[in-house]
Amino acid sequence: MQLAGHKHRHCHTATRPLTRRSGGTLLLLNCNCHWNAENSFSVEFLFAQPNDGVGLDHRCPRAVHQLCRRANGSALRVDNGKYQEDISQRHSLLSAALVLPLQLDWLKAHNASHELHNVTTADGYQLQLQRLPRPGARAVLLVHGLLGSSLGWVCLGPAKSLAFQLHQLQYDVWLANLRGAYPHGRQHIELTDVMDEFWSFSFHEHGAYDLPAIIDHMAEVTGSEQQSGEADREAPTRQVLLIGHSQAFNAFLVLCSLHPRFNQRIQLMQALAPLSRLHRQVRFDAAQVRSLMKFVKKRQKSSKFELFPPGYLRKLCQRKHEQCEYYTKQYAGSAKSNKKLLEAFNYEHLLQGGSAREIKHLQQIWKSGDFIAYDYGPMQNMKIYNGVEALRYNLSRISVPTILYFGETDAIATPEGVHAIYAQMMNSVRSVKRIESPKFNHFDFLVAGEVKTLVNDKLIELMEKFLEGKLSYIIE
Known part of the structure; x- marks a missing residue:
C-alpha cells in the first residue's frame, strides 16, 4: 500500500x-x-x-x-x-503531522488487506479511518472512547483483537478515529493541534459532527462499490453495525438525538462499558473529582490544551510505578487474567489525548445528574441553546436496538450506571450483559488477557443472533 x-x-x-x-x-x-x-x-x-x-x-x-x-x-x-x-x-x-499509524504496519505484517480513508467533518476536522475491506459484507464500525484511538481495536493482534476477529468472520470492518485521537484526528482545515480552538470539543462534537461524517462516508464508499459491481448488489451495506467503548456511547446518543435519520442507518449498537448520567453511579468521590479538575485547570493555565500527550502516561508510570499501578487497578483494569496491568501504557497511542472540555463536560454531567450538553453558562447558553440552561438531549428519539455490556468491578461504567441507562432506554435496549469475570474494569474491554473469550466471542454471538432474529431479551 x-x-x-x-x-x-x-x-x-x-x-x-x-x-x-x-x-x-x-x-x-x-x-x-x-x-x-x-x-x-x-x-x-x-x-x-x-x-x-x-x-x-x-x-x-x-x-x-x-x-x-x-x-x-x-x-x-x-x-x-x-x-x-x-x-x-x-x-x-x-x-x-505524521500519517503512518503503527496499526497499519501490524495489519500489513499479518497480511490483512487494509485501506485508509480521509473524512472532513462539517466544522473542518480532518479524520483518518482504517478499513479492513470486504466489499458486499455487513459493515461494522468500531468507535473508541475517551483517551483512545483505533489502536485499541487491534493492539492485541489477530489472536485477540476484535477488529481482526470480525474481519476473519467476513465482516467489512471500519475503525473510527474521532477528533483529538493521535495521530489520526489531529488535522483541521484551518487550525493546528497547538491551538486552544482545536481542543474546544467534547463528546458532543464527536456525535454531532464526527460520526455523521464517518457513517456518511462509509455509505458513499459501499454504495459506489455496489454500483461498480465490486460488491453483491443485494448485500445490506448501507446499514452499519456499531460497536463503541466507553464515551463512544455518549457520542452515539448525541448522534441519534440530534440527527434522527441515523436511527435508520444504524442496525445495532453494542456498547462496551457505556457512560451516561454518572451521578451516584461511579466509584469515585467528590474529592477525587476536584483533584482531577485541579489537574485540568493547571494544564489549561500552562497553555497545554491536550491533557495527556502521547507518552505522558507511560513516562508518569515509569517515575511513579506504584502510584500508577494503584490508580490503574482502581479505575482502568483489574481483570484476573490481565497479568501485565500496566502494559497498556507502553502503547503511546492507546491512552492519550483528551481535551479539558471533555473532562469538564463529564464533570458537569456527574454534578447535574442529567445527560446534558456542555454548559457554557447562562449568557453563552442563550446564544447557543436559546435558553439559560444547557440542552438536555432527547433520548426518547433513539430507536436503535442496543446491547449494553458491563464489568463487575468497573469504577466508571458501574453495574448500577449501566442498569440506569437501561431504565432510561427500555424501548431500545434489547439486552444487558455482565462480563463473566469477578474482576473486570473499564479498559479490560480492550486489553484484558482473555478479552477474546470474555468479550469478543460473546459480542459476536449476540450480534449474529440479533441479525438472525433470535436474540433473547435478557437483563443481567
Missing part, C-alpha cells in the same frame, strides 16, 4: 517506512517543526521499531532524506535526526 505525503498548511510530510543499516524497518511517528530564536528552522522526528505489537523502541536514524519539506519544496538537510535550515521568516510553531 502506498501512502501519499500529508500536506498541512506550511509543512509537507512524506511518510514512509525506512530501512536501517542494521536491518529492520523504522516507521515515522511524529514530526514537529519549530522556529527558534536564531531564525533556524528545525524538525524533530520520533521513530519506532515495531516489536510484534508489544512495546515501542524509540530511536532516530543517523540519516533521513527529504522526509519533511517546506511548502515551497526546498529540501531540509538532516544531522543526527534533526533538519535545520536558515530562513527569513519566523513562526511560533508548526505541527507537521
Whole structure:
C-alpha cells in the first residue's frame, strides 16, 4: 500500500517506512517543526521499531532524506535526526503531522488487506479511518472512547483483537478515529493541534459532527462499490453495525438525538462499558473529582490544551510505578487474567489525548445528574441553546436496538450506571450483559488477557443472533 505525503498548511510530510543499516524497518511517528530564536528552522522526528505489537523502541536514524519539506519544496538537510535550515521568516510553531499509524504496519505484517480513508467533518476536522475491506459484507464500525484511538481495536493482534476477529468472520470492518485521537484526528482545515480552538470539543462534537461524517462516508464508499459491481448488489451495506467503548456511547446518543435519520442507518449498537448520567453511579468521590479538575485547570493555565500527550502516561508510570499501578487497578483494569496491568501504557497511542472540555463536560454531567450538553453558562447558553440552561438531549428519539455490556468491578461504567441507562432506554435496549469475570474494569474491554473469550466471542454471538432474529431479551 502506498501512502501519499500529508500536506498541512506550511509543512509537507512524506511518510514512509525506512530501512536501517542494521536491518529492520523504522516507521515515522511524529514530526514537529519549530522556529527558534536564531531564525533556524528545525524538525524533530520520533521513530519506532515495531516489536510484534508489544512495546515501542524509540530511536532516530543517523540519516533521513527529504522526509519533511517546506511548502515551497526546498529540501531540509538532516544531522543526527534533526533538519535545520536558515530562513527569513519566523513562526511560533508548526505541527507537521505524521500519517503512518503503527496499526497499519501490524495489519500489513499479518497480511490483512487494509485501506485508509480521509473524512472532513462539517466544522473542518480532518479524520483518518482504517478499513479492513470486504466489499458486499455487513459493515461494522468500531468507535473508541475517551483517551483512545483505533489502536485499541487491534493492539492485541489477530489472536485477540476484535477488529481482526470480525474481519476473519467476513465482516467489512471500519475503525473510527474521532477528533483529538493521535495521530489520526489531529488535522483541521484551518487550525493546528497547538491551538486552544482545536481542543474546544467534547463528546458532543464527536456525535454531532464526527460520526455523521464517518457513517456518511462509509455509505458513499459501499454504495459506489455496489454500483461498480465490486460488491453483491443485494448485500445490506448501507446499514452499519456499531460497536463503541466507553464515551463512544455518549457520542452515539448525541448522534441519534440530534440527527434522527441515523436511527435508520444504524442496525445495532453494542456498547462496551457505556457512560451516561454518572451521578451516584461511579466509584469515585467528590474529592477525587476536584483533584482531577485541579489537574485540568493547571494544564489549561500552562497553555497545554491536550491533557495527556502521547507518552505522558507511560513516562508518569515509569517515575511513579506504584502510584500508577494503584490508580490503574482502581479505575482502568483489574481483570484476573490481565497479568501485565500496566502494559497498556507502553502503547503511546492507546491512552492519550483528551481535551479539558471533555473532562469538564463529564464533570458537569456527574454534578447535574442529567445527560446534558456542555454548559457554557447562562449568557453563552442563550446564544447557543436559546435558553439559560444547557440542552438536555432527547433520548426518547433513539430507536436503535442496543446491547449494553458491563464489568463487575468497573469504577466508571458501574453495574448500577449501566442498569440506569437501561431504565432510561427500555424501548431500545434489547439486552444487558455482565462480563463473566469477578474482576473486570473499564479498559479490560480492550486489553484484558482473555478479552477474546470474555468479550469478543460473546459480542459476536449476540450480534449474529440479533441479525438472525433470535436474540433473547435478557437483563443481567
